[in-house]
Amino acid sequence: MQLSITALGSNQINFIVEILPAIRDCNCNILEIRSSRLGKSAAAYLLVHGNWNQIAKLETTLENIQKRLEIKLHLLRPEQKDKEKDRDCLPYSLETISLDRDNVVESITSFLFDREIAIEEISGSSYQAAYIQSAVFSTKFIILIPSQLPLLNLREEFLDFCDQLNIDAILEPVKR
Numbered sequence: 661m662q663l664s665i666t667a668l669g670s671n672q673i674n675f676i677v678e679i680l681p682a683i684r685d686c687n688c689n690i691l692e693i694r695s696s697r698l699g700k701s702a703a704a705y706l707l708v709h710g711n712w713n714q715i716a717k718l719e720t721t722l723e724n725i726q727k728r729l730e731i732k733l734h735l736l737r738p739e740q741k742d743k744e745k746d747r748d749c750l751p752y753s754l755e756t757i758s759l760d761r762d763n764v765v766e767s768i769t770s771f772l773f774d775r776e777i778a779i780e781e782i783s784g785s786s787y788q789a790a791y792i793q794s795a796v797f798s799t800k801f802i803i804l805i806p807s808q809l810p811l812l813n814l815r816e817e818f819l820d821f822c823d824q825l826n827i828d829a830i831l832e833p834v835k836r
Contacts, residue, residue, distance in 0.1 A: 662691070663715050664738050665706040665722065669731035671697060676704050678725050683708055686718040707738075749778065749804035750811075751834040758827040760786045760795035768799065771821055775814065778804040802834065 669675045676695055683690060688710035695704040710718065719735055726733040758764050765784060772779060784799035805814065815831055822829045 661710060661712050661715050662738055663688070663708050663710070663718060664736040665704075665708065666734040666736075667704040667706075667731060668733075669702055669729065671700055671702050673702070673729055673731060675702070675725070675729050675731050678729060679704065679706070679722070682721045682725060683718060686710065686721060687714050688718050748807045750807060751780075752803050752805055752831060753834050754801040754803055754829065754831050755799065756801075756822070756827050756829045757796060757798045758825065760797040764797055764825070764827065765799060767825060768801070768827075771818065772801075772803060775809065776806060777809070780804060 665679070667675055667679060680690075683706070688708045690706060691709050692707040693704070694706075695702070697703075708715075708718065715737070722733055722735060725731075754768075756764070756768060765782070769779065769782075779801055781802040782799065784797060786795050786797045789796040805811065818829065818831060821827075
């Protein structure tokens with residue numbers, strides 16, 4: 661059984677040092693972990709595995725940690741991922757850079773979802789570009805392109821889409 665944990669708190673509270681021992685003490689295993697600072701906040705995302713009793717014990721322990729540290733925790737028992745569906749997909753990396761506008765990420769994600777392309781990961785940030793007085797927004801996506809989707813057509817369509825929105829983009833296979 662798996663448990664997804666999303667934790668959000670102040671930068672001053674190092675809540676991850678409380679959560680990790682709780683996972684160990686409940687005899688659960690960490691499958692994935694990500695942590696980052698978001699402005700004056702800190703966020704952590706974890707996927708843990710254990711039997712139903714271990715997961716239930718961890719949920720109770722995490723509720724106590726949440727109250728004690730005054731952080732926000734969201735817990736979810738996800739359904740097992742359909743590996744057969746992902747087997748017929750090609751993993752690609754998509755990187756973009758453009759002037760910082762409100763709808764850049766929304767436009768890109770809409771383009772992908774309209775073509776039934778799954779988004780595995782998104783990361784992005786805004787920063788002040790050197791040499792100009794404007795903010796720039798860059799993103800990195802890991803996407804799963806269905807194998808029946810013609811890659812040449814998709815690439816051409818996506819580049820035309822990016823040209824219309826003045827987005828510079830690179831779409832290439834994930835190399836492992």
